[in-house]
Amino acid sequence: MPDDTPLLSLEGITKDFYGTTVLRDVSFALRRGEILGLVGENGAGKTTLMRILFGMPVIAETGGFGGTVRIDGRPASFRNPFDALDAGIGMVHQEFSLIPGFTTTENIMLNREQSRRNVAVDLFGPRMATLDRPAMTARASKAIERLGVELHPDTLVSEMPVGHKQFTEIAREIDRENVKLLVLDEPTAVLAESEAEILLASLRRLAAQGIGIIFISHRLHEVTAVADRVVVLRDGQLVKDTSAKGVEVREIAAWMVGREVDANARVRSDRSFGGPALEVEHLWVDMPGETVRDVSFSVREGEIFGIGGLAGQGKLGIPNGIMGLFAAGGEVRLHGKHVALDAPRAALDAGMAFVSEDRRGVGLLLDESLDWNIAFTAMQVKGAYLRRWLGGLFSLRDEKAMRALAEQYIEMLEIKCTGHRQKAKELSGGNQQKVCLAKAFALEPNLLFVSEPTRGIDVGAKKLVLDKLRHYNRDEGTTIVMVSSELEELRAICDRVAIVDEGRIAGILPPEAPLADFGLLMAGERAAEASA
Amino acid sequence: MSAKEVSGAKAPLRVGTRRAAALVLVAAAYLGAGAWAMLTGKSHTILVDNKPVAGLEAFRLVEVAVGRQEPVELGRGERDKFAVQGQRHRVKIDLMNGTEPVTTTIVLPYDAKMVLLSLPKLAAGVEPAWEPFETGQDAPPPAADELPEELFGAAIDPAPPESVGD
Amino acid sequence: MNTPFKLPSAARVRRFAADNVVVLIFLFVTAIAVPSSKLSGTYIIQDLLTRYGRNAFLVFSLLLPIMAGMGINFGMVLGAMAGEIGLIFAVDQGIAGVQGLLYAVLVGAPIAILLGWIAGQVLNRARGREMVTGYILGFFMDGVYQFVVLYLMGAIIPITSKAITLSRGYGIRNTLGLDSVRQSLDKLLMLKVGPFTLPMATYLVIALLAIFIVWFRRTKLGQDMRAIGQDQTVSHSAGIPVERTRIVAIVISTLLAMVGQIIFLQNMGNMATYNAHRQTGFFAAAAILVGGASVAKATIPNVLVGVGLLHLMYIVVPPAGARLFGSAQIGEYFRDAMSYAVIALALALHAWRKRANAESARAGLRGAASGAVDPAKTEGGAA
Incomplete structure (x- = not known):
């Protein structure tokens, strides 16, 4: 890049919420036309960092942040997301923010419609201007062309495949005349492999036009494929800022989950289990934000079975669906007997109990x-x-x-x-x-689901809760399925740990497996690769 | 609202004045329409009267028309009425004796509901030929005032049977 | 995966029937009633032509709130009340003819804007429950209207004419004769075509309104309303002032209902001072729903078809009842029951459709192994 002033530079960003530090002295820079892959586990601080960048009101309400954000070398502080948009920063969210009954054009131009004046404008204000549809279509087509995808300007969003919706969102962001920085939060999460490929190609195209891109994804192979540089956050700190060239997925996964040396996992060879206690086949659960798409696993009698994974991937949906708290389908058998879903009473009557995360x-x-x-x-x-x-x-x-x-x-x-x-x-x-x-x-119960048992409780209580679970399992022989975001605690007490990714089980590992393997599963790599 | 002007270039400075002008225009249109409706829509009743008055003889037979309404014939001492809207009216008097009909314009005050127009005065050119007419009774009051029926209060708490009229 | 999904013809018929069940039931009942009423075609058509002029404007006032996602604006009775207050003043001032109607509109307009603004504020605080809130708000405002018209008019608000005042000296009589403005708009431009008379001036006003609505949809404000009607959160994050726009939709609706009620009453020729507005919202809602609209989507053809169908039933059912059951009253009860049933059915259908869509959206998320439906197809249903 000829201009060596970075497009965006973050300098010593620090943020704490009510005494809990979520970001500590994070600094990195992004040049024009560069794609930066930002990775980290849940709670690593990615979301907070982006909120600071966009001037979300929640940051100011909780006491602001430390450090400086510079755009083109000048300090910038946005009071709200609209300020950030005006400064040329666009954001593509994980959930679609599209109007389903509108066409591609209407969505791309949403609230930036081109219009013609008329008498009514003088009488009742600018919103009475009539829309100039040909001009809107022309502009939308230009944005689509810039993205380099095939997208018809007159298709209704509700009739589009998921991938096209994502492209429409991106087209909306790059339609802004001054857009220079684009943040994409898990843009490929809902896309099929082929669609994700096209999206990555579009991102490269946009970068070649000089737009800086921050690409947040847990699919690490996509990050290595598209990013020029990788920044890894862990526990609010920047642990790695490196060129993406020659970096392997496995390395990133290790940086992400942390400590290579690992003392917590213990091998418990003295454990013996009976036959299958719980068998789950092709389970789907419609739990908002935790959708389970197709999950099959089997838990042995007397086992402590762990289910982990990143937030929003569906791990919480599994116990909630089996216990009948959310609409679910598929086949669930307890000791060989069919359990009716969609009926909490049936699950309880079958002898299952649930300690909810809520x-x-x-x-x-x-x-x-x-x-x-x-x-x-x-x-x-x-x-x-x-x-x-x-x-x-x-x-x-x-x-x-x-x-x-x-x-x-x-x-x-x-x-x-x-x-x-x-x-x-x-x-x-x-x-x-x-x-x-x-x-x-x-x-x-003869089978106990425990969901996020240590969430929001202090360290001492955490240990006690986990010990009680272990003892209860040991003394009563009760089979336990434990769902948790804390990989460490899963590895500490479980006999096997399944990692859920995008509503499916990416793989099941023994607790003593290397951390990087868990990281790979969370990053969307399949079991075969991880256990290699 | 249908007129369109394509404005390619923005004129931010003039928007304020344009807006103000437009608001003044709306206000003027509102008031103007109101004034027009009130003035031209106001209804008056003109009683045409063929009786001797103040030394003037009544006509034996007279045909009188107000505006474009159908003319009526009045004999001596007879009286009829016209319902009109607006304040300025042309009254045509035809004495039915071969003489040219006489057309006069009368202007009524806005708040005169009913005026008595004396045809002899009008024909003789006495100004004003009309005088306000007060009947004292506007309309017969109804025997019993019907009050609005109750809402669902009546359904939960019905009135005593004797007062249920219908 | 993405090949267009073709419904088998039987399924397609069923889908069409499910989408139009309200219209179909209505057509069925009317089709039975028309021949048994033994009314002449000329009579029915003339009556329909008159009723179009009388009612269509009122029904049009429901379009914008539906577009803005606020459902059927039962709060339109507030506009009807404003129109009635305008007419009371026009009669009291002795302003007759079309001028009297214009005067009533001019007096009613500020009242309608104020009431519409209040209603908009209330409905913004009752998101997702706009319909029932608007309905109850109508009842509440009916009480306020009664207080104003029955106690304040003649006591605090000057009323000059004794003819319209109760004999106790204040309050407006139960029935207000509208002789001075009776059918003045209808008769302004009467066109005789064969055996029929057409109130062209009224039709012209309705046509102008339809053109206004078509034009309005193409404005920025109209586009914003459509966007808000589909997704408030997305619209808000795109910077569209959601609350303001919703208030504007209700204000326009209230204004139109005010004009509509004046047109309605000038055709009727007299006004039940305390009752005329009570059913207005209900009948307008029944009409637009019979026309194939839902509480989430309504078009100008829905209004035109609905007014025609509803009134056709209103014309033919009482005589049919008289012939079939020996009592016209049975027919009258029946047609009222039908109109209410239409509203109930449409509301239930809307809730049912929403759930069915959520269901099919959910099906799209299931794994392919569970034999789920093609996600590309069900995505559309999620809208």
């Missing part, structure tokens, strides 16, 4: 006391802790039995509380989580 929403009755919380599901499902009167015509709660139960679990799980009558909402996050576990244990 503690406050699904897991707890916040305004009720602990004993009531712990006994509630067991009472509903098994009719336990009820005393029958008049031959079962009435049943009343057996307060004494409930109290005994609550006290048993308060002791066993070391729940810190003032007593079994305390309300659930008054407990800390970690103790609430223990109540959720107690509630599931009280069902005496």
